[in-house]
């Protein structure tokens with residue numbers, strides 16, 4: 429029999445409640461404590477003995493009520509979750525922070541051809557036979573979209589979402605079959621759900637390069653011509669594309685996005701241009717409109733345009749020239765009114781020079797352009813963004829806001845940020861979920877290595893004079909610091925000013941002890 433005891437929370441009360449059952453030699457097989465309730469499964473208990481037990485429990489100070497229940501809440505929840513996992517049409521896996529499967533949906537087990545229980549503990553990279561996938565997921569903060577994988581010979585596209593609610597992060601991985609992808613892109617990439625706040629106010633930054641970018645963006649947003657957004661990965665190109673749409677006369681029409689790097693050519697073609705009835709096996713019976721038709725009157729954002737195949741480049745060029753195209757397998761010429769905004773982290777000019785990108789398409793796309801500066805050139809914006817991400821991560825993790833120590837702030841400023849704002853977002857998210865103090869310090873940021881400016885790059889391989897000098901300074905300070913562990917001692921050793929050394933230590937994220 430199972431019972432629910434309501435109690436006023438105080439230290440030791442759960443223990444005293446269980447002691448009453450123990451004295452009566454009632455075997456307890458499950459206990460769930462969730463103040464102000466404790467749920468107990470004691471198979472030896474029956475309706476005849478419950479009143480006496482209830483009286484005994486009520487003598488414990490703080491116990492308020494005792495009632496019989498049919499099922500422990502945890503068991504009920506498990507049953508519901510199992511039903512949910514069985515009902516999910518797409519295979520879904522939850523993985524722990526090391527990338528090992530914790531739970532798998534019934535569909536996932538069916539595709540993998542093994543029992544759900546046997547999937548638990550498997551490394552995700554091994555499951556898909558992609559060496560390095562687990563590392564990539566962990567390093568990328570468990571954010572990944574549209575990666576092609578196969579499981580038991582079937583192609584899938586991975587959608588990975590980090591689990592934000594649990595101290596030690598993991599992720600939920602959904603496997604989409606290419607035939608279901610169309611629905612998803614339409615649904616997920618329609619950013620209009622962001623409402624009126626989705627404008628330039630969402631692009632944070634006070635630095636001069638960002639202010640200049642926003643000022644230019646406001647002007648180009650209002651124009652009708654195609655817009656090309658250039659910038660390193662993770663600098664916020666998509667955010668800007670969306671803000672430009674929101675600031676354009678097209679703001680009330682759809683903004684639909686396609687990542688050209690995430691989908692193979694044939695899928696990208698049918699996503700963008702749609703397909704006619706009977707275009708290919710597995711196609712929807714009545715055909716399907718592509719993003720261009722669905723975005724009529726609005727904007728289509730083509731991310732990673734540099735990855736577009738030569739064939740699609742030609743088809744897109746034709747659309748840009750006269751606004752017309754044909755669905756895949758279709759005869760009819762269609763015309764739509766769509767503004768094309770594209771983005772890339774690659775140098776399209778270099779690609780034009782080596783003939784991997786069409787020159788005529790480059791000029792059509794590049795009528796208007798925006799250059800998004802890398803994070804390392806945005807000065808104090810790094811801290812402004814970091815603080816914004818801290819507040820958000822703390823709210824998501826349901827913990828009080830924490831702050832950066834001065835050393836951590838210096839380390840963030842000195843970091844090279846090859847992955848830009850997205851990397852900063854991930855670093856902060858990881859630090860907030862992994863630490864529980866009121867302050868984030870340098871070790872919490874786990875910046876060592878990868879993101880730091882290269883310490884031991886041979887001077888002759890440095891990209892610039894400045895980088896060579898920085899490399900030298902950093903190596904020198906790191907080597908001497910253990911023996912002269914303060915800015916004063918180091919300054920004395922190097923016969924220079926203490927202020928200069930203190931500044932350099934801050935710059936290179938070497939915390940003073």
Ligand SMILES: Nc1ncnc2c1ncn2[C@@H]1O[C@H](COP(=O)(O)OP(=O)(O)OP(=O)(O)O)[C@@H](O)[C@H]1O
Nearest residue numbers: 630631632633660661662663664665666667849850
């Ligand atoms: N100025 C900013 N203010 C606030 N958040 C930002 C800013 N810039 C980027 N972000 C955030 O950083 C992340 C990466 O931005 P986004 O996806 O727009 O970059 P991207 O340049 O399009 O990346 P990629 O080249 O990989 O496609 C997003 O979560 C975005 O919200």
